[in-house]
Amino acid sequence: MRNCSYKAVVAAAAVVALTATGCTGQDPVESKPDKPALFKPGSEISYRKYSKNYPTAKVKDVPGPCSYESISRKDYSGQTLKIISHAIPVIGEPTQLHAEQFEEITGAEVEVVNVPFGELHQKILTPLQAGQPAYDVMFYPSLWIGDMAPYLAPVPQKYLDSPGMKDVTKAYMDVATWNGKVVQYPVDGDRHYLKVRTDVLNDPKRKAEYKAATGKELRTPKTWTEYQETAAFFSGKDRDGDGKRNYGSAEVTKRDDLTFSAFISRATPYVKHPDVKGGVFFDVETMKPLINTPGFVRALDDMVKAKSTWAPGGANFGLGDEIFSFGGGQALMSYSWDDAFIQAQQADSRIRNKIQAAPLPGSSEVYNRTTKAWDKRPNQAPYFTWGWTSAVTKASRHQKMAFDYLCFFSNEANTALDLTIGRFGVNPYRNAHFDAAFWEKQGWDPEVAKSYVQTLSGMEKSTNRVFDLRVPGVSTYMSALANGVAAALAGQKAPQQALDEVAKEWSKITEQIGKDKVRSAYRNVVALEDNS
Numbered sequence: 001m002r003n004c005s006y007k008a009v010v011a012a013a014a015v016v017a018l019t020a021t022g023c024t025g026q027d028p029v030e031s032k033p034d035k036p037a038l039f040k041p042g043s044e045i046s047y048r049k050y051s052k053n054y055p056t057a058k059v060k061d062v063p064g065p066c067s068y069e070s071i072s073r074k075d076y077s078g079q080t081l082k083i084i085s086h087a088i089p090v091i092g093e094p095t096q097l098h099a100e101q102f103e104e105i106t107g108a109e110v111e112v113v114n115v116p117f118g119e120l121h122q123k124i125l126t127p128l129q130a131g132q133p134a135y136d137v138m139f140y141p142s143l144w145i146g147d148m149a150p151y152l153a154p155v156p157q158k159y160l161d162s163p164g165m166k167d168v169t170k171a172y173m174d175v176a177t178w179n180g181k182v183v184q185y186p187v188d189g190d191r192h193y194l195k196v197r198t199d200v201l202n203d204p205k206r207k208a209e210y211k212a213a214t215g216k217e218l219r220t221p222k223t224w225t226e227y228q229e230t231a232a233f234f235s236g237k238d239r240d241g242d243g244k245r246n247y248g249s250a251e252v253t254k255r256d257d258l259t260f261s262a263f264i265s266r267a268t269p270y271v272k273h274p275d276v277k278g279g280v281f282f283d284v285e286t287m288k289p290l291i292n293t294p295g296f297v298r299a300l301d302d303m304v305k306a307k308s309t310w311a312p313g314g315a316n317f318g319l320g321d322e323i324f325s326f327g328g329g330q331a332l333m334s335y336s337w338d339d340a341f342i343q344a345q346q347a348d349s350r351i352r353n354k355i356q357a358a359p360l361p362g363s364s365e366v367y368n369r370t371t372k373a374w375d376k377r378p379n380q381a382p383y384f385t386w387g388w389t390s391a392v393t394k395a396s397r398h399q400k401m402a403f404d405y406l407c408f409f410s411n412e413a414n415t416a417l418d419l420t421i422g423r424f425g426v427n428p429y430r431n432a433h434f435d436a437a438f439w440e441k442q443g444w445d446p447e448v449a450k451s452y453v454q455t456l457s458g459m460e461k462s463t464n465r466v467f468d469l470r471v472p473g474v475s476t477y478m479s480a481l482a483n484g485v486a487a488a489l490a491g492q493k494a495p496q497q498a499l500d501e502v503a504k505e506w507s508k509i510t511e512q513i514g515k516d517k518v519r520s521a522y523r524n525v526v527a528l529e530d531n532s
Contacts, residue, residue, distance in 0.1 A: 031400070038072035038105050045413040050097060055347075055420060057442070062412035065162050068105065071408045076401050077107030083405075084124055085139040087116045090319075090339070090425035091188070091388045094418050095139055098409045108401060118256055121475045124148070133395035136402040142175050142184060142389035143468035144475070146521040152183040153392045153399055159185070159407055164415075167430040169460050171384055174528055175467070183391060185406040189429025190387030192265040192360055193455050194227075195326055195341050196220050196333045199354035200239055201230075224266060224302050224361045227333065231309035234332050248309030250317060250325035250334040255486035257318035258336075260478045261385045263485045264466065265335055266303055269363035270295035272381035272529070274464045276370050279526040281469055282506075287515050287522070289506040291481065292499035294374070295367035300488050300495035307489065315489055327351075327422070335360060337385070341452065342422035345444060353445040357455040382459035386468045388425060428456055467528045471521040473513045480505040 043061045045068060047054035061068045081102075085095035092114040099110040113135070115123045120140060127134035128151040140148070159165055160182060168176075168186045176184040200206055201218055210218035210233055221227040231248025239246040252262040271280045271293070278284045281291065290296070307315060311330055314321075319336065326334035327343025329351040334340050344355050362380035367373075390409070392402040408414070418426035419433065420442050428434060434457040439449035459465065469477055484502035487493040493501070510518050 032075040034073040035075045037069045039068040041069055047417055059413045059416045066407035066411035072105040074106045080109045081401055082135045083112045083137040084135045085114055087114045089423040091139050094424045102405050102408055136396040136398045139390045141386040143386040143470045145178055146471040149178040149183055151394055153394045155182045159403055164412055167432055171460055172429045184389040186429050187390050187410045188388040188426050190337050190385050190427055191459050192336055192383045192385050194335045194358040194360055196356050198356045220358045221361050223363055227361045235309040247311040247331050250322045250331035252319050252322050252336055254316050254318040255482050259485055260481045265383050267296050267299035268381035268383050268466045269379045270298050270367055272466050273366050273368050277530045284526050287510055287519050289503040292503040296499055297495050304488055338427040339422050353448050357452045382462045382465045384467050463531050467525055470525050471518050473509055476509050
Protein backbone atom coordinates (compact mmCIF):
# COMPACT_ATOMS: atom_id res chain seq x y z
CA MET A 1 0.00 0.00 0.00
CA ARG A 2 2.87 2.41 0.58
CA ASN A 3 6.63 2.88 0.35
CA CYS A 4 8.12 4.13 3.62
CA SER A 5 5.40 6.74 4.08
CA TYR A 6 3.33 6.52 7.25
CA LYS A 7 -0.13 7.90 6.49
CA ALA A 8 -1.01 8.45 10.13
CA VAL A 9 -4.32 9.69 11.38
CA VAL A 10 -3.52 13.01 13.04
CA ALA A 11 -4.30 12.86 16.72
CA ALA A 12 -3.04 15.09 19.45
CA ALA A 13 -2.93 12.14 21.80
CA ALA A 14 -0.34 10.25 19.76
CA VAL A 15 2.69 10.93 17.65
CA VAL A 16 4.23 7.82 16.22
CA ALA A 17 7.81 7.96 14.93
CA LEU A 18 9.17 5.58 12.33
CA THR A 19 12.05 3.51 13.56
CA ALA A 20 15.28 2.96 11.72
CA THR A 21 13.89 -0.32 10.44
CA GLY A 22 10.88 1.41 8.88
CA CYS A 23 11.74 0.43 5.30
CA THR A 24 13.34 -2.93 5.86
CA GLY A 25 10.17 -5.01 6.03
CA GLN A 26 11.56 -6.77 9.13
CA ASP A 27 9.87 -7.05 12.49
CA PRO A 28 11.68 -5.50 15.45
CA VAL A 29 13.01 -8.04 17.91
CA GLU A 30 10.58 -7.08 20.64
CA SER A 31 6.90 -6.21 20.47
CA LYS A 32 6.23 -2.52 20.90
CA PRO A 33 4.01 -1.37 23.73
CA ASP A 34 0.56 -0.08 22.93
CA LYS A 35 0.23 3.60 22.09
CA PRO A 36 -2.65 5.99 22.86
CA ALA A 37 -5.79 5.27 20.84
CA LEU A 38 -6.54 7.40 17.80
CA PHE A 39 -10.29 6.90 18.18
CA LYS A 40 -12.70 7.43 21.03
CA PRO A 41 -15.10 4.64 22.01
CA GLY A 42 -18.11 4.64 19.70
CA SER A 43 -16.56 6.96 17.11
CA GLU A 44 -18.46 7.43 13.85
CA ILE A 45 -16.91 5.47 11.00
CA SER A 46 -17.35 6.27 7.31
CA TYR A 47 -15.52 5.30 4.12
CA ARG A 48 -16.36 8.52 2.33
CA LYS A 49 -12.91 10.09 2.70
CA TYR A 50 -11.34 7.20 0.80
CA SER A 51 -13.42 7.60 -2.36
CA LYS A 52 -16.39 9.56 -3.63
CA ASN A 53 -17.70 6.19 -4.86
CA TYR A 54 -18.26 5.00 -1.30
CA PRO A 55 -21.57 5.62 0.47
CA THR A 56 -21.88 8.52 2.88
CA ALA A 57 -23.28 6.12 5.48
CA LYS A 58 -21.83 6.29 8.99
CA VAL A 59 -21.81 3.61 11.66
CA LYS A 60 -20.58 3.49 15.24
CA ASP A 61 -17.28 1.83 16.13
CA VAL A 62 -18.35 -1.08 18.34
CA PRO A 63 -16.10 -1.44 21.40
CA GLY A 64 -14.06 -4.62 21.49
CA PRO A 65 -10.66 -6.07 20.64
CA CYS A 66 -11.15 -5.58 16.88
CA SER A 67 -12.52 -2.01 16.99
CA TYR A 68 -10.88 1.05 15.48
CA GLU A 69 -10.14 2.21 19.01
CA SER A 70 -8.41 -1.02 20.04
CA ILE A 71 -6.46 -1.62 16.83
CA SER A 72 -5.28 2.00 16.71
CA ARG A 73 -3.44 1.33 19.98
CA LYS A 74 -1.19 -1.16 18.18
CA ASP A 75 2.22 0.06 17.03
CA TYR A 76 3.37 -1.88 14.00
CA SER A 77 5.61 0.82 12.56
CA GLY A 78 8.66 -0.64 10.87
CA GLN A 79 6.85 -3.89 10.05
CA THR A 80 5.51 -5.10 6.71
CA LEU A 81 2.39 -7.19 6.24
CA LYS A 82 2.02 -9.03 2.93
CA ILE A 83 -1.45 -9.96 1.68
CA ILE A 84 -2.75 -11.78 -1.39
CA SER A 85 -6.38 -11.35 -2.41
CA HIS A 86 -8.75 -11.62 -5.33
CA ALA A 87 -8.80 -8.97 -8.04
CA ILE A 88 -10.71 -5.74 -7.44
CA PRO A 89 -13.57 -5.27 -6.78
CA VAL A 90 -14.93 -8.52 -5.30
CA ILE A 91 -13.11 -9.05 -1.96
CA GLY A 92 -10.06 -7.36 -3.48
CA GLU A 93 -11.40 -3.85 -2.97
CA PRO A 94 -12.24 -4.22 0.74
CA THR A 95 -8.85 -5.88 1.21
CA GLN A 96 -7.18 -2.77 -0.22
CA LEU A 97 -9.40 -0.36 1.69
CA HIS A 98 -8.88 -2.00 5.07
CA ALA A 99 -5.16 -2.32 4.39
CA GLU A 100 -4.98 1.45 3.88
CA GLN A 101 -6.91 2.04 7.08
CA PHE A 102 -4.74 -0.45 8.98
CA GLU A 103 -1.64 1.39 7.81
CA GLU A 104 -3.02 4.70 8.98
CA ILE A 105 -3.89 3.62 12.47
CA THR A 106 -1.06 1.17 13.26
CA GLY A 107 1.93 2.48 11.30
CA ALA A 108 2.38 -0.83 9.50
CA GLU A 109 3.34 -1.09 5.87
CA VAL A 110 0.83 -3.25 4.07
CA GLU A 111 1.47 -4.72 0.64
CA VAL A 112 -1.56 -6.15 -1.17
CA VAL A 113 -1.31 -8.28 -4.30
CA ASN A 114 -4.60 -8.65 -6.22
CA VAL A 115 -4.89 -11.71 -8.47
CA PRO A 116 -7.60 -12.76 -10.99
CA PHE A 117 -9.69 -15.73 -9.90
CA GLY A 118 -8.21 -18.09 -12.48
CA GLU A 119 -4.69 -17.53 -11.12
CA LEU A 120 -5.41 -17.16 -7.41
CA HIS A 121 -5.24 -20.83 -6.39
CA GLN A 122 -1.83 -21.37 -7.96
CA LYS A 123 -0.41 -18.05 -6.75
CA ILE A 124 -1.30 -18.98 -3.16
CA LEU A 125 -0.58 -22.70 -3.11
CA THR A 126 2.72 -22.84 -5.01
CA PRO A 127 4.76 -20.81 -2.49
CA LEU A 128 3.07 -22.61 0.41
CA GLN A 129 4.09 -25.99 -0.98
CA ALA A 130 7.62 -24.70 -1.52
CA GLY A 131 7.84 -23.54 2.09
CA GLN A 132 8.20 -19.90 1.08
CA PRO A 133 6.47 -17.33 3.35
CA ALA A 134 5.39 -15.22 0.38
CA TYR A 135 2.31 -13.88 2.17
CA ASP A 136 1.17 -13.45 5.75
CA VAL A 137 -2.55 -13.13 5.00
CA MET A 138 -4.51 -14.85 2.24
CA PHE A 139 -8.04 -14.28 0.96
CA TYR A 140 -9.50 -17.11 -1.11
CA PRO A 141 -12.63 -19.24 -1.63
CA SER A 142 -13.30 -21.32 1.47
CA LEU A 143 -13.78 -24.52 -0.53
CA TRP A 144 -9.99 -24.58 -1.07
CA ILE A 145 -9.51 -25.51 2.58
CA GLY A 146 -8.59 -29.09 1.64
CA ASP A 147 -5.50 -27.78 -0.15
CA MET A 148 -4.70 -24.94 2.25
CA ALA A 149 -5.29 -26.48 5.69
CA PRO A 150 -1.80 -28.00 6.18
CA TYR A 151 -0.25 -24.54 5.81
CA LEU A 152 -2.60 -22.48 7.97
CA ALA A 153 -2.08 -21.14 11.49
CA PRO A 154 -5.03 -21.94 13.79
CA VAL A 155 -6.95 -18.85 14.86
CA PRO A 156 -5.76 -17.97 18.42
CA GLN A 157 -8.28 -18.28 21.22
CA LYS A 158 -8.29 -14.54 21.95
CA TYR A 159 -9.83 -13.91 18.52
CA LEU A 160 -12.24 -16.83 18.83
CA ASP A 161 -13.45 -15.26 22.08
CA SER A 162 -14.15 -11.86 20.48
CA PRO A 163 -17.83 -10.80 20.31
CA GLY A 164 -17.78 -10.63 16.51
CA MET A 165 -16.40 -14.15 16.16
CA LYS A 166 -18.88 -15.57 18.66
CA ASP A 167 -21.71 -14.12 16.55
CA VAL A 168 -20.61 -15.96 13.38
CA THR A 169 -23.33 -18.45 12.39
CA LYS A 170 -22.76 -22.13 13.09
CA ALA A 171 -22.65 -22.95 9.38
CA TYR A 172 -19.80 -20.52 8.77
CA MET A 173 -17.87 -21.54 11.86
CA ASP A 174 -18.15 -25.06 10.47
CA VAL A 175 -16.84 -23.83 7.11
CA ALA A 176 -13.86 -22.28 8.92
CA THR A 177 -13.05 -25.50 10.77
CA TRP A 178 -10.87 -28.38 9.62
CA ASN A 179 -10.33 -31.51 11.68
CA GLY A 180 -11.63 -29.78 14.77
CA LYS A 181 -9.53 -26.60 14.49
CA VAL A 182 -10.61 -23.17 13.28
CA VAL A 183 -8.00 -22.39 10.62
CA GLN A 184 -9.93 -19.91 8.45
CA TYR A 185 -10.99 -16.46 9.64
CA PRO A 186 -14.64 -15.81 8.65
CA VAL A 187 -15.13 -12.62 6.63
CA ASP A 188 -18.05 -13.57 4.37
CA GLY A 189 -21.02 -15.91 4.14
CA ASP A 190 -22.14 -17.13 0.75
CA ARG A 191 -25.23 -19.00 -0.28
CA HIS A 192 -27.11 -19.30 -3.51
CA TYR A 193 -30.74 -18.21 -3.50
CA LEU A 194 -33.38 -16.90 -5.87
CA LYS A 195 -33.91 -13.24 -6.76
CA VAL A 196 -37.02 -12.04 -8.58
CA ARG A 197 -38.54 -8.77 -9.74
CA THR A 198 -41.75 -8.33 -7.79
CA ASP A 199 -42.87 -5.36 -9.88
CA VAL A 200 -43.43 -7.90 -12.67
CA LEU A 201 -44.52 -11.01 -10.76
CA ASN A 202 -47.00 -9.09 -8.59
CA ASP A 203 -48.44 -6.94 -11.37
CA PRO A 204 -52.17 -7.78 -11.84
CA LYS A 205 -51.94 -7.26 -15.60
CA ARG A 206 -48.99 -9.66 -15.89
CA LYS A 207 -50.73 -12.17 -13.67
CA ALA A 208 -53.78 -12.14 -15.90
CA GLU A 209 -51.67 -12.54 -19.05
CA TYR A 210 -49.77 -15.47 -17.55
CA LYS A 211 -52.97 -17.17 -16.35
CA ALA A 212 -54.57 -16.80 -19.77
CA ALA A 213 -51.54 -18.21 -21.55
CA THR A 214 -50.58 -21.03 -19.22
CA GLY A 215 -53.58 -21.72 -17.00
CA LYS A 216 -51.30 -21.30 -13.99
CA GLU A 217 -50.90 -18.68 -11.29
CA LEU A 218 -47.94 -16.32 -11.64
CA ARG A 219 -45.82 -16.42 -8.49
CA THR A 220 -42.27 -16.67 -7.25
CA PRO A 221 -41.15 -20.08 -8.59
CA LYS A 222 -41.12 -22.93 -6.09
CA THR A 223 -39.51 -25.49 -8.40
CA TRP A 224 -37.04 -25.42 -11.28
CA THR A 225 -39.88 -26.42 -13.60
CA GLU A 226 -41.83 -23.30 -12.55
CA TYR A 227 -38.66 -21.23 -12.91
CA GLN A 228 -38.26 -22.35 -16.52
CA GLU A 229 -41.94 -21.78 -17.36
CA THR A 230 -41.91 -18.26 -15.87
CA ALA A 231 -38.61 -17.30 -17.48
CA ALA A 232 -39.73 -18.59 -20.87
CA PHE A 233 -43.02 -16.65 -20.75
CA PHE A 234 -41.39 -13.29 -20.06
CA SER A 235 -38.18 -13.65 -22.04
CA GLY A 236 -37.77 -11.36 -25.05
CA LYS A 237 -40.57 -8.98 -24.04
CA ASP A 238 -40.37 -5.28 -23.19
CA ARG A 239 -41.54 -5.35 -19.58
CA ASP A 240 -40.40 -1.84 -18.69
CA GLY A 241 -41.87 0.14 -21.59
CA ASP A 242 -38.50 1.57 -22.59
CA GLY A 243 -38.29 -0.10 -25.98
CA LYS A 244 -35.71 -2.64 -24.78
CA ARG A 245 -36.23 -6.36 -24.46
CA ASN A 246 -36.04 -7.99 -21.07
CA TYR A 247 -35.15 -11.59 -20.44
CA GLY A 248 -36.29 -14.37 -18.15
CA SER A 249 -33.13 -15.41 -16.37
CA ALA A 250 -29.49 -14.51 -15.84
CA GLU A 251 -27.16 -17.34 -14.84
CA VAL A 252 -23.42 -17.78 -14.37
CA THR A 253 -22.53 -19.87 -17.42
CA LYS A 254 -18.96 -18.92 -18.36
CA ARG A 255 -16.83 -22.05 -18.18
CA ASP A 256 -13.96 -20.56 -16.16
CA ASP A 257 -16.07 -18.19 -14.07
CA LEU A 258 -17.94 -20.20 -11.42
CA THR A 259 -20.40 -21.99 -13.69
CA PHE A 260 -19.83 -25.12 -11.60
CA SER A 261 -21.52 -23.40 -8.65
CA ALA A 262 -24.51 -22.39 -10.77
CA PHE A 263 -24.90 -25.98 -11.93
CA ILE A 264 -24.71 -27.38 -8.39
CA SER A 265 -27.46 -24.94 -7.36
CA ARG A 266 -29.71 -26.43 -10.00
CA ALA A 267 -28.85 -29.95 -8.91
CA THR A 268 -29.33 -29.71 -5.14
CA PRO A 269 -33.07 -30.59 -4.91
CA TYR A 270 -32.62 -33.51 -7.29
CA VAL A 271 -29.57 -35.04 -5.57
CA LYS A 272 -29.83 -34.20 -1.85
CA HIS A 273 -32.34 -36.69 -0.47
CA PRO A 274 -33.37 -35.91 3.13
CA ASP A 275 -33.28 -39.60 4.08
CA VAL A 276 -30.04 -40.61 2.35
CA LYS A 277 -26.76 -39.94 4.11
CA GLY A 278 -23.20 -40.05 2.85
CA GLY A 279 -22.71 -37.02 0.62
CA VAL A 280 -23.84 -36.03 -2.87
CA PHE A 281 -20.59 -35.81 -4.85
CA PHE A 282 -19.06 -39.23 -4.06
CA ASP A 283 -20.01 -42.45 -2.35
CA VAL A 284 -17.92 -41.80 0.76
CA GLU A 285 -17.06 -45.48 1.20
CA THR A 286 -15.96 -46.33 -2.34
CA MET A 287 -15.23 -42.76 -3.55
CA LYS A 288 -17.10 -43.54 -6.76
CA PRO A 289 -18.25 -40.21 -8.30
CA LEU A 290 -21.97 -39.53 -8.21
CA ILE A 291 -21.77 -36.55 -10.58
CA ASN A 292 -23.27 -38.55 -13.48
CA THR A 293 -26.20 -40.03 -11.54
CA PRO A 294 -29.80 -39.20 -12.63
CA GLY A 295 -30.24 -36.18 -10.33
CA PHE A 296 -27.26 -34.35 -11.75
CA VAL A 297 -28.21 -35.30 -15.30
CA ARG A 298 -31.72 -33.91 -14.76
CA ALA A 299 -30.24 -30.63 -13.55
CA LEU A 300 -27.96 -30.30 -16.56
CA ASP A 301 -30.86 -31.06 -18.89
CA ASP A 302 -32.80 -28.24 -17.16
CA MET A 303 -29.89 -25.86 -17.59
CA VAL A 304 -29.60 -26.62 -21.31
CA LYS A 305 -33.34 -25.93 -21.78
CA ALA A 306 -32.96 -22.62 -19.94
CA LYS A 307 -30.76 -21.19 -22.71
CA SER A 308 -33.83 -19.91 -24.54
CA THR A 309 -34.61 -17.55 -21.65
CA TRP A 310 -31.19 -15.88 -21.47
CA ALA A 311 -30.20 -12.50 -22.83
CA PRO A 312 -27.93 -12.34 -25.89
CA GLY A 313 -24.52 -13.51 -24.72
CA GLY A 314 -26.10 -15.21 -21.71
CA ALA A 315 -24.43 -18.50 -22.55
CA ASN A 316 -21.12 -16.89 -21.63
CA PHE A 317 -22.11 -14.85 -18.58
CA GLY A 318 -19.59 -14.51 -15.79
CA LEU A 319 -20.57 -13.52 -12.27
CA GLY A 320 -20.23 -9.82 -13.08
CA ASP A 321 -22.61 -10.19 -16.02
CA GLU A 322 -25.18 -11.94 -13.85
CA ILE A 323 -24.87 -9.24 -11.18
CA PHE A 324 -25.57 -6.42 -13.58
CA SER A 325 -28.15 -8.26 -15.70
CA PHE A 326 -30.45 -8.81 -12.73
CA GLY A 327 -29.22 -5.82 -10.71
CA GLY A 328 -29.78 -3.56 -13.69
CA GLY A 329 -33.29 -4.85 -14.39
CA GLN A 330 -32.56 -6.73 -17.62
CA ALA A 331 -33.39 -10.17 -16.21
CA LEU A 332 -36.59 -11.09 -14.40
CA MET A 333 -34.83 -13.63 -12.19
CA SER A 334 -31.41 -14.91 -11.24
CA TYR A 335 -29.83 -17.16 -8.67
CA SER A 336 -26.34 -17.03 -7.23
CA TRP A 337 -24.62 -15.02 -4.55
CA ASP A 338 -25.88 -11.89 -2.77
CA ASP A 339 -24.14 -9.51 -5.15
CA ALA A 340 -26.94 -9.20 -7.72
CA PHE A 341 -29.50 -8.57 -4.98
CA ILE A 342 -27.36 -5.91 -3.29
CA GLN A 343 -26.64 -4.33 -6.68
CA ALA A 344 -30.39 -4.06 -7.35
CA GLN A 345 -30.78 -2.37 -3.95
CA GLN A 346 -28.17 0.35 -4.55
CA ALA A 347 -29.54 3.88 -4.09
CA ASP A 348 -29.43 4.66 -7.81
CA SER A 349 -30.99 1.39 -8.98
CA ARG A 350 -34.17 1.70 -11.06
CA ILE A 351 -35.51 -1.53 -9.56
CA ARG A 352 -34.67 -0.73 -5.96
CA ASN A 353 -37.32 -2.13 -3.61
CA LYS A 354 -38.98 -3.87 -6.55
CA ILE A 355 -37.34 -7.21 -5.85
CA GLN A 356 -37.59 -10.12 -3.47
CA ALA A 357 -35.33 -12.88 -2.15
CA ALA A 358 -36.57 -16.47 -1.98
CA PRO A 359 -35.12 -19.95 -1.45
CA LEU A 360 -33.57 -21.73 -4.41
CA PRO A 361 -36.23 -23.51 -6.47
CA GLY A 362 -36.86 -27.09 -5.41
CA SER A 363 -38.29 -30.10 -7.18
CA SER A 364 -41.36 -32.34 -7.10
CA GLU A 365 -39.19 -35.46 -6.87
CA VAL A 366 -35.72 -36.40 -5.67
CA TYR A 367 -33.41 -39.19 -6.75
CA ASN A 368 -32.74 -41.86 -4.14
CA ARG A 369 -29.31 -43.30 -4.83
CA THR A 370 -29.90 -46.11 -2.33
CA THR A 371 -32.97 -47.50 -4.13
CA LYS A 372 -31.85 -46.11 -7.50
CA ALA A 373 -35.33 -44.65 -8.07
CA TRP A 374 -37.04 -41.27 -8.06
CA ASP A 375 -39.10 -40.57 -4.95
CA LYS A 376 -42.21 -38.49 -5.65
CA ARG A 377 -41.92 -35.93 -2.85
CA PRO A 378 -41.36 -32.16 -2.83
CA ASN A 379 -37.75 -31.39 -2.01
CA GLN A 380 -35.59 -28.35 -1.38
CA ALA A 381 -31.92 -28.19 -0.47
CA PRO A 382 -30.08 -24.95 0.33
CA TYR A 383 -26.59 -24.60 -1.16
CA PHE A 384 -23.81 -23.09 0.96
CA THR A 385 -21.46 -22.24 -1.86
CA TRP A 386 -18.01 -21.57 -0.52
CA GLY A 387 -17.80 -17.87 0.37
CA TRP A 388 -14.63 -15.87 0.61
CA THR A 389 -12.49 -16.60 3.60
CA SER A 390 -9.14 -15.53 4.98
CA ALA A 391 -6.28 -17.15 6.82
CA VAL A 392 -2.80 -16.59 8.22
CA THR A 393 0.05 -18.81 7.09
CA LYS A 394 1.98 -20.95 9.56
CA ALA A 395 5.19 -19.65 8.00
CA SER A 396 4.36 -15.99 8.65
CA ARG A 397 6.79 -14.14 10.93
CA HIS A 398 4.07 -11.57 11.58
CA GLN A 399 1.20 -13.69 12.84
CA LYS A 400 0.15 -11.29 15.60
CA MET A 401 -0.10 -8.40 13.15
CA ALA A 402 -1.75 -10.63 10.55
CA PHE A 403 -4.52 -11.75 12.91
CA ASP A 404 -4.99 -8.18 14.10
CA TYR A 405 -5.49 -7.13 10.48
CA LEU A 406 -8.16 -9.80 9.95
CA CYS A 407 -9.74 -8.90 13.27
CA PHE A 408 -9.88 -5.27 12.11
CA PHE A 409 -11.05 -6.17 8.56
CA SER A 410 -14.06 -7.98 9.99
CA ASN A 411 -14.93 -5.72 12.92
CA GLU A 412 -18.57 -4.78 13.34
CA ALA A 413 -18.24 -1.27 11.88
CA ASN A 414 -16.34 -2.34 8.77
CA THR A 415 -18.60 -5.31 8.13
CA ALA A 416 -21.74 -3.18 8.46
CA LEU A 417 -20.47 -0.84 5.76
CA ASP A 418 -19.02 -3.60 3.56
CA LEU A 419 -22.34 -5.47 3.50
CA THR A 420 -24.05 -2.53 1.82
CA ILE A 421 -21.58 -2.27 -1.09
CA GLY A 422 -22.59 -4.92 -3.61
CA ARG A 423 -19.30 -5.14 -5.47
CA PHE A 424 -17.32 -5.86 -2.28
CA GLY A 425 -18.50 -9.46 -2.12
CA VAL A 426 -18.99 -9.39 1.66
CA ASN A 427 -22.28 -11.05 2.54
CA PRO A 428 -24.03 -11.90 5.84
CA TYR A 429 -22.19 -14.39 8.04
CA ARG A 430 -23.10 -13.26 11.56
CA ASN A 431 -26.45 -13.67 13.29
CA ALA A 432 -26.63 -9.88 13.67
CA HIS A 433 -26.72 -9.58 9.88
CA PHE A 434 -30.16 -11.21 9.84
CA ASP A 435 -31.78 -8.19 11.48
CA ALA A 436 -34.24 -6.68 9.02
CA ALA A 437 -34.02 -3.33 10.83
CA PHE A 438 -30.39 -2.95 9.75
CA TRP A 439 -31.36 -3.26 6.08
CA GLU A 440 -34.34 -0.96 6.50
CA LYS A 441 -31.91 1.70 7.75
CA GLN A 442 -30.18 1.42 4.38
CA GLY A 443 -33.42 2.47 2.68
CA TRP A 444 -34.80 -0.99 1.99
CA ASP A 445 -38.55 -1.49 1.97
CA PRO A 446 -39.59 -3.59 4.99
CA GLU A 447 -40.95 -6.38 2.80
CA VAL A 448 -37.72 -6.56 0.80
CA ALA A 449 -35.63 -6.63 3.97
CA LYS A 450 -37.88 -9.31 5.47
CA SER A 451 -37.62 -11.54 2.41
CA TYR A 452 -33.85 -11.17 2.43
CA VAL A 453 -33.15 -12.01 6.08
CA GLN A 454 -35.75 -14.77 6.22
CA THR A 455 -34.34 -16.44 3.12
CA LEU A 456 -30.77 -16.37 4.41
CA SER A 457 -31.53 -17.28 8.01
CA GLY A 458 -33.85 -20.05 6.85
CA MET A 459 -30.94 -21.72 5.12
CA GLU A 460 -29.05 -21.81 8.42
CA LYS A 461 -31.92 -23.77 9.98
CA SER A 462 -32.24 -26.35 7.22
CA THR A 463 -31.12 -29.92 7.88
CA ASN A 464 -31.16 -30.89 4.19
CA ARG A 465 -28.37 -28.83 2.67
CA VAL A 466 -25.38 -29.05 0.34
CA PHE A 467 -21.87 -27.74 0.95
CA ASP A 468 -19.00 -27.45 -1.51
CA LEU A 469 -16.63 -30.33 -2.17
CA ARG A 470 -13.73 -28.98 -0.03
CA VAL A 471 -11.11 -31.66 -0.77
CA PRO A 472 -7.49 -31.55 -1.99
CA GLY A 473 -7.47 -30.81 -5.70
CA VAL A 474 -10.93 -29.25 -5.58
CA SER A 475 -10.05 -26.75 -8.30
CA THR A 476 -9.19 -29.62 -10.65
CA TYR A 477 -12.46 -31.38 -9.88
CA MET A 478 -14.46 -28.20 -10.43
CA SER A 479 -12.60 -27.39 -13.64
CA ALA A 480 -13.53 -30.81 -15.00
CA LEU A 481 -17.16 -30.22 -13.99
CA ALA A 482 -17.20 -26.79 -15.62
CA ASN A 483 -15.85 -28.30 -18.84
CA GLY A 484 -18.62 -30.88 -18.86
CA VAL A 485 -21.35 -28.33 -18.20
CA ALA A 486 -19.94 -26.04 -20.90
CA ALA A 487 -19.88 -28.86 -23.43
CA ALA A 488 -23.56 -29.61 -22.77
CA LEU A 489 -24.57 -25.95 -22.92
CA ALA A 490 -22.75 -25.58 -26.24
CA GLY A 491 -24.64 -28.55 -27.65
CA GLN A 492 -21.42 -30.51 -28.14
CA LYS A 493 -22.50 -33.36 -25.85
CA ALA A 494 -25.73 -34.64 -24.36
CA PRO A 495 -26.00 -34.05 -20.58
CA GLN A 496 -25.54 -37.75 -19.73
CA GLN A 497 -22.47 -38.09 -21.94
CA ALA A 498 -20.96 -34.88 -20.64
CA LEU A 499 -21.33 -35.94 -17.00
CA ASP A 500 -20.17 -39.51 -17.71
CA GLU A 501 -16.92 -37.99 -18.93
CA VAL A 502 -16.74 -35.74 -15.87
CA ALA A 503 -17.14 -38.81 -13.64
CA LYS A 504 -14.27 -40.56 -15.43
CA GLU A 505 -12.10 -37.49 -14.99
CA TRP A 506 -13.00 -37.25 -11.31
CA SER A 507 -11.97 -40.88 -10.80
CA LYS A 508 -8.61 -40.17 -12.40
CA ILE A 509 -8.09 -37.09 -10.22
CA THR A 510 -8.93 -39.09 -7.10
CA GLU A 511 -6.41 -41.79 -8.00
CA GLN A 512 -3.73 -39.18 -8.71
CA ILE A 513 -4.22 -37.40 -5.38
CA GLY A 514 -4.80 -40.60 -3.42
CA LYS A 515 -8.18 -42.14 -2.65
CA ASP A 516 -7.58 -42.29 1.10
CA LYS A 517 -6.44 -38.66 1.20
CA VAL A 518 -9.50 -37.41 -0.70
CA ARG A 519 -11.86 -39.63 1.31
CA SER A 520 -10.46 -38.37 4.61
CA ALA A 521 -11.10 -34.77 3.55
CA TYR A 522 -14.48 -35.56 2.04
CA ARG A 523 -15.70 -36.94 5.36
CA ASN A 524 -15.57 -33.34 6.67
CA VAL A 525 -18.06 -32.33 3.96
CA VAL A 526 -20.30 -35.33 4.56
CA ALA A 527 -20.39 -34.54 8.29
CA LEU A 528 -21.67 -31.03 7.53
CA GLU A 529 -24.35 -32.27 5.14
CA ASP A 530 -25.43 -35.11 7.43
CA ASN A 531 -25.51 -32.78 10.45
CA SER A 532 -23.30 -35.22 12.33
